Amino acid sequence: MRLIHTSDWHLGQNFYTRSRAPEHQAFLNWLLEAVERHQVDAIIVAGDIFDTGSPPSYARELYNRFVVQLQGIGCELHVLGGNHDSVATLNESRELLACLNTRVYAGTDVQATMMHCRDGSAGAVLCPIPYLRPRDIIRSQAGLSGAEKQQQLLEAMTDYYQQCWQAACALRGDQSLPVVATGHLTTVGASKSDAVRDIYIGTLEAFPARNFPPADYIALGHIHRPQRIGGSEHIRYSGSPIPLSFDETGAAKSVNLVTFSHGALESVTPLEVPVSQPLAVVKGSFGEIENQLAAWRDAPAQPTTWLDIEVVTDDYLHDIQKKIQHITESLPVEIILLRRSREQRQRALERLHSETLSELSVEDVFERRLALETLDEPHQERLRALLRETLHGLDEEASV
CATH class of the missing domain: 3.60.21.10 (Metallo-dependent phosphatases)
Structure with a gap:
């Protein structure tokens, strides 16, 4: 049998x-x-x-x-x-x-x-x-x-x-x-x-x-x-x-x-089992990520590869996201996750514990908390827009 x-x-x-x-x-x-x-x-x-x-x-x-x-x-x-x-x-x-x-x-x-x-x-x-x-x-x-x-x-x-x-x-x-x-x-x-x-x-x-x-x-x-x-x-x-x-x-x-x-x-x-949807993990500093993404420069247009990009840097994730999205616009890839590495997220948490609210602005607190999430760029931008709208509304109420 x-x-x-x-x-x-x-x-x-x-x-x-x-x-x-x-x-x-x-x-x-x-x-x-x-x-x-x-x-x-x-x-x-x-x-x-x-x-x-x-x-x-x-x-x-x-x-x-x-x-x-x-x-x-x-x-x-x-x-x-x-x-x-x-x-x-x-x-x-x-x-x-x-x-x-x-x-x-x-x-x-x-x-x-x-x-x-x-x-x-x-x-x-x-x-x-x-x-x-x-x-x-x-x-x-x-x-x-x-x-x-x-x-x-x-x-x-x-x-x-x-x-x-x-x-x-x-x-x-x-x-x-x-x-x-x-x-x-x-x-x-x-x-x-x-x-x-x-x-x-x-x-x-x-x-x-x-x-x-x-x-x-x-x-x-x-x-x-x-x-x-x-x-x-x-x-x-x-x-x-x-x-x-x-x-x-x-x-x-x-x-x-x-x-x-x-x-x-x-x-x-x-x-x-044959692969019908390629997945890949790209990890490193911005320069290292840029070098790794070059592997898709001459790749066939289909199928696109789904990427999990882990950023290992202390720079603001928001700035790096824009740079990475610019690089990948012409590549046969789709960014599914763009996030800090686990090590970076842990260090960010430790940094938060050592800071006091008096040292940070509202935007600083928001960005530090957002950096711990694994959200795509459109979702993060929506949250930033909601924050700006909320702060603007509070400012108007305070000025009345």
């Missing part, structure tokens, strides 16, 4: 007011081609199919159209709920999608199920474990310490995996079939990115890999960087198919092509 493991599509993501719909459509088109090219029997989406619990209509349309197109080429789809997904939203179409060769596993009421090859024969047994919300698997007890709550949740998650594993073994019987488990969580040692929302805060921050059952392959979601866990070939995050934050740029995005033979794992091959 051959399957594709993917996760964290985040359909409907709003990326600093920009839509990711074209990128997601390009990925789904490529994924359909990959299924055909590699004769894939099933796809597992290990959580976060949507970016929010109430996804916009175009995101649902992307999802539903993909289900229909995939059904037409005879490939099964198995969709797991993630921490960004709503159980109710995913379940509302579960029975309808079951008629289109798609299984949805949103809550903890799921059971081990059979995965099939294109010819209809049994190919593997799936332990379909979605994002486990603590309230669904444990009962709150008064008087527990923080460490005791951690241990309680760890034991509950481990028991849940073991029960599903045992059910999978019972379903497999004496057939020589591999067992595939899933999960949407953070495991010990996983490398995260800015777009990943911490889960199990205050109780269990990470699930130890040794607590997983002995499945032949464990398809994980939630972490956006593709990686193996603990050096294990069979415990993997596929990562997100597109960069969901600027700190995910510079590394290839992929899905995992997983092949089983004679009831065991044969190989895991990452398939690199």
